[in-house]
Amino acid sequence: MTAHPPLEQRRAAELMTRDLLTIAASESVLMAWELMCKAGVHHLPVTDDEGGFVGVVDAQTITATWSAAAPQEARRPVTSLLPSRPPPAVGPSSTVREAARAMLESGGDHVAVTDEHGVLVGLITARDLIGALAGAERDKAPRSGGMPSLYRIEPVLPRTIPAHAARTEPPPG
Numbered sequence: 001m002t003a004h005p006p007l008e009q010r011r012a013a014e015l016m017t018r019d020l021l022t023i024a025a026s027e028s029v030l031m032a033w034e035l036m037c038k039a040g041v042h043h044l045p046v047t048d049d050e051g052g053f054v055g056v057v058d059a060q061t062i063t064a065t066w067s068a069a070a071p072q073e074a075r076r077p078v079t080s081l082l083p084s085r086p087p088p089a090v091g092p093s094s095t096v097r098e099a100a101r102a103m104l105e106s107g108g109d110h111v112a113v114t115d116e117h118g119v120l121v122g123l124i125t126a127r128d129l130i131g132a133l134a135g136a137e138r139d140k141a142p143r144s145g146g147m148p149s150l151y152r153i154e155p156v157l158p159r160t161i162p163a164h165a166a167r168t169e170p171p172p173g
Contacts, residue, residue: 007132012099013092015132016113016122022047023078025054030074032081033062042127043110045120046078053120055082056110089114092121096132099124 004010022045023032032044042059061081067073088106090099092113102111103126113122 007129008095008097008100010096010132011092012090012094012096012111012113012124013122015096015099015128016092016124017128018122020045020120020123022120023057024049025077025079027078028075029062029065029078029081032057032078033059033074036062043123043125044078045112045123046082047120053087053112053114053118054079055087056108056112056123057081058108058110060109087112089118090124091115096124096129100129 004014021035021039021041023035025046025048036042036044036059044057046054046057048054057078065073065081088102088108088110089112090102092115094113099111099113103109103124109126111124112120113124115121
């Protein structure tokens with residue numbers, strides 16, 4: 001077992017999740033929920049069309065704002081759930097203490113880890129902190145040249161409309 005410095009002195013880069021599933025800012029709240037359910041995650045970083053970091057939507061916010069009586073609300077952009085203030089963020093060399101303080105100050109259970117240009121490189125959640133405190137850190141992907149793995153799932157539509165779907169009038173019969 002590798003000896004670590006006290007948790008509050010460790011660096012954000014040691015605890016952050018690097019392999020992140022992201023969602024485009026133009027996607028719907030329903031798409032965000034579907035992605036979270038399929039991937040088994042509670043936080044989705046939101047990116048703009050150029051891949052820039054916009055914020056993080058979490059499962060708690062989606063469930064708190066969900067309205068079964070208004071299904072059109074599920075189609076609104078995921079950005080409608082983001083707070084108006086900038087998302088909390090720390091640098092990879094920030095201490096875990098600084099990351100925890102940023103979470104507390106924002107009132108959230110996560111903090112983005114961004115580089116000096118504001119590019120998202122990881123995410124630390126309260127679960128990551130508790131896991132590290134308990135000594136039950138999950139396996140982290142090995143470093144691969146410094147860039148995080150950001151995954152973006154987009155809907156796939158057929159290239160052509162099938163003949164049976166293109167009909168505008170009922171078949172003869």
